Amino acid sequence: MINIKEYIESGVLEDYLSGNVSEQERREVECLSKIYPEIKTELNLLGEAIERHAFAHRVAPPTALKDKIMAQLEFADELPETAQTEESEESETDETPVIALNSRQPSFQFGWLAAASVVALIGTAVYFNARVETLNGTLAQQADELRQKTELIANINNADNQFVTLKGVEKSPNSAVRVVWNTKTQEVQLNVLSLPAPDAAKQYQLWALVGGKPVDLGVFDVNNAMQKMKAIPQAEAFAVTLEKKGGSPTPHLEELYVMGKVAG
Structure with a gap:
């Protein structure tokens, strides 16, 4: 059109x-x-x-x-x-009109x-x-x-940034995501390195593990842009699962794609 x-x-x-x-x-x-x-x-x-x-x-x-x-x-x-x-x-003689x-x-x-x-x-x-x-x-x-x-x-x-690479698990071994976490401002940014394109009805969601419990950091799209996620004051690890579009209150571990521990 x-x-x-x-x-x-x-x-x-x-x-x-x-x-x-x-x-x-x-x-x-x-x-x-x-x-x-x-x-x-x-x-x-x-x-x-x-x-x-x-x-x-x-x-x-x-x-x-x-x-x-x-x-x-x-x-x-x-x-x-x-x-x-x-x-x-x-x-x-000529009658032709002039x-x-x-x-x-x-x-x-x-x-x-x-x-x-x-x-x-x-x-x-x-x-x-x-x-x-x-x-x-x-x-x-x-x-x-x-x-x-x-x-x-x-x-x-920024010197206060901590880089965490989330590597693919058994479900998707070739996947990878990089998380940039500023421990001072608590800001979290995410960059997709490799993830399968999800169905239209689903969306990837980032989680922080705090005290062994998952904390929602928001959903994101699969693109090359650096995406700003929800802030977190502390985290032991980060993980990504595939959820319904808009996100889920709790992660579905059978849909876990990448995970990475925070250094130190």
Whole structure:
């Protein structure tokens, strides 16, 4: 299914209105505008905006243009007398209607071409403005991701951190999870090194063993990101089980995947 918001923001509608699209893209815009009212509405609004802007900034043709054209058209007075006589005789026998030239047509065409040029320029400007906004949004997102990664690295390099590697048990010997536990702030972070992808109805859950009893530290997803879990003041070991989605109040040991003891 098409993402209507992304399609509208892509700039293809502005390109369509300015004629800067391929035949396939033109057919695509016309087809989608019939299927999705949002696209049709946006297309109409853009067209009206461009038309208003074009006529508000239309360029008048040079004042001497009309006189120059008329000078080229008014050649009848310069015909020799014999030619005028022949023309008069032919007009009496020839019943073919003569269509008068509209002296205003050239200036109208010039004004229309000027307006069309303005429309094309506006379409190009709108297109590039949309591209700049998209680029700025991407740069801002990348800057935020970089900031988060920098903070994460700083937190991991904290001297109070204790690293505990949870290794796979008999059920899943190739699995591995790394836990970063700050004994001073009590913060716990988790990074999945290797775990089988769970079913949609299930989710992995982290546990801390305190006095031989399991303490829930929250559920997490299988990805490469460092995930923040619930804080714990003390722990003897950490373990991961596969539970129903959202977690369980007590672990199902038959679904134990990894486990690791805290050093010291």
